[in-house]
Amino acid sequence: MARILITEQIDGAAVDQLSQNHEVLIExxxxxxxxxxxxxxxxxxxxxxxxxxxxxADLIQSASHLKVIGRAGAGLDNIDCDAxxxxxxxxxxxxxxxxxxxxxxxxxxMLSLARDIPAAQQSTSKGNWERKRFTGSELSxxxxxxxxxxxxxxxxxxxxxxxxxxxxxHDEFLTPDAPHLLxxxxxxxxxxxxxxxxxxxxxxxxxxxxxxxxxxxxxxxQMKHNAYLINASRGxxxxxxxxxxxxxxxxxxxxxxxxxxxxxxxAGKLEEMTNVLLTPHIGAFTREAxxxxxxxxxxxxxxxxxxxxxxxxxxxxxxxxxx
Ligand code: MLT
Numbered sequence: 038m039a040r041i042l043i044t045e046q047i048d049g050a051a052v053d054q055l056s057q058n059h060e061v062l063i064e065x066x067x068x069x070x071x072x073x074x075x076x077x078x079x080x081x082x083x084x085x086x087x088x089x090x091x092x093x094a095d096l097i098q099s100a101s102h103l104k105v106i107g108r109a110g111a112g113l114d115n116i117d118c119d120a121x122x123x124x125x126x127x128x129x130x131x132x133x134x135x136x137x138x139x140x141x142x143x144x145x146x147m148l149s150l151a152r153d154i155p156a157a158q159q160s161t162s163k164g165n166w167e168r169k170r171f172t173g174s175e176l177s178x179x180x181x182x183x184x185x186x187x188x189x190x191x192x193x194x195x196x197x198x199x200x201x202x203x204x205x206x207h208d209e210f211l212t213p214d215a216p217h218l219l220x221x222x223x224x225x226x227x228x229x230x231x232x233x234x235x236x237x238x239x240x241x242x243x244x245x246x247x248x249x250x251x252x253x254x255x256x257x258x259q260m261k262h263n264a265y266l267i268n269a270s271r272g273x274x275x276x277x278x279x280x281x282x283x284x285x286x287x288x289x290x291x292x293x294x295x296x297x298x299x300x301x302x303x304a305g306k307l308e309e310m311t312n313v314l315l316t317p318h319i320g321a322f323t324r325e326a327x328x329x330x331x332x333x334x335x336x337x338x339x340x341x342x343x344x345x346x347x348x349x350x351x352x353x354x355x356x357x358x359x360x
Contacts, residue, residue: 039082039342040102044068044090047109049328051335058339059083075099083338088112088318089300094120104356105341107334110321111135111188112271114244118351128351129337133188134329135321139269140192142320143239146293147197149314150237150265151176156311177201182235185242185270186211186218186225193239194221207231232259237267244271252276257283263290269320272297281306284313295320 039059043052044067055061062081067074068090078084078100085107086092092106094117106121108130121128149155152173160167181197183190186206194204204223211218213225232238238260242248252266252275260266266289268275277298283289284307291312300318307313321330337347346354 039104040080041083041085041338041342042067042077042081043085044074045087045109047085047087047331049331051328051332055335055339059342071096078103082342083107085109085334085338086115088115090115092116092121097121097124097126105129105338105347107338109330109334112243113351114271122352125356127341127347127353127356129334129341129347129349130351131330131333131349134333135323135326136188136192138323138326139189139320140196141323142295142316143189143193143267143269144196144200146267146269146295146314147176147181147237147239147265150267150291150293150312151179153312155314179203179236180205180234182207182231182238183223184208184228184231184238184240186215186223187241189269190239190241191217191221193241194223198222202237205231205234228256229259232256233261235261235264237265239267240270240274242270242274244273249273250276252280254279254282257288260289262288265290266292268293269295272300272302277305277307284310 041055041059041061043061043063046065052061067077068086071091074090075096078096080102081100082102083105084092084103087109092115097103097117097120103126105127106116108116108128111130111132113130116128118128153171157171177200180203183193183204183206186208190206197204198221204221206218206223206225207228208225211225218225240252250273257279280292284292293314295316296318307315333349337349341347341355
């Protein structure tokens with residue numbers, strides 16, 4: 038029987054099914070204790086994580102039986118994929134299973150910011166009836182700038198188009214004739230042009246050394262006056278101190294952040310601002326997306342442990358199958 042270690046809150050029917058064929062060790066908070074995590078990993082064949090477990094080169098090297106890492110999500114910034122490949126360990130993940138849920142959250146953010154729904158709800162719950170105060174704006178006719186036009190960016194663009202928005206994009210890996218840009222009537226442009234034209238800017242880039250801290254004072258100063266910033270990608274993409282300055286100076290009208298520089302964050306100025314919407318990294322947390330994500334990752338981990346190829350992998354589908 039193979040030993041599988043689950044180090045974060047991952048459960049449901051697919052995990053129960055996995056437990057019937059393997060020894061599954063579930064420790065939902067193990068991600069927070071690196072020493073314990075390393076100790077528990079010594080004799081495991083597989084590890085299944087979300088985004089909080091740091092699967093480092095050191096961990097991979099010390100887990101000498103490890104054959105497969107299952108990442109229940111799309112981002113791979115917490116996995117040392119080079120170290121995994123060198124150690125002949127399959128990295129499987131779920132690049133598209135939760136994209137729709139993230140895109141829908143972004144639409145919710147735009148509507149909430151434009152109409153100030155959270156503040157209107159709080160005021161009304163207190164017995165007020167402040168109709169004039171909550172005069173918002175329509176999304177229709179506004180420009181949405183999407184930074185990173187991949188799966189999620191495309192789903193956001195489709196939905197924003199249905200709301201009558203103009204969608205523009207910046208993506209260093211695309212050319213203007215990319216089919217998913219043309220199909221959605223999205224113009225690709227340089228970053229400065231996008232920032233100066235957008236009423237809403239939504240970040241959809243992975244976290245890399247190039248994107249870490251990319252939304253800084255220079256970026257924010259180029260945004261349109263009174264625009265809104267949305268981030269449902271990775272928190273470290275934004276320099277939060279610079280964002281606080283842009284909000285305090287009223288350069289921006291507001292922001293919505295599902296992800297933070299540190300998770301969970303230490304409460305600070307952003308938590309006090311009424312024009313900032315904060316959620317606890319719930320972009321992928323819908324029942325539908327979680328069913329798809331957990332089912333896919335459990336299926337692939339099980340496949341690799343049975344000597345069959347993974348269907349959704351980053352490096353190679355089976356150990357010893359790299360070119
Ligand atoms: C993802 O990368 O899929 C989402 O941010 C959710 C997660 O990190 O688990």
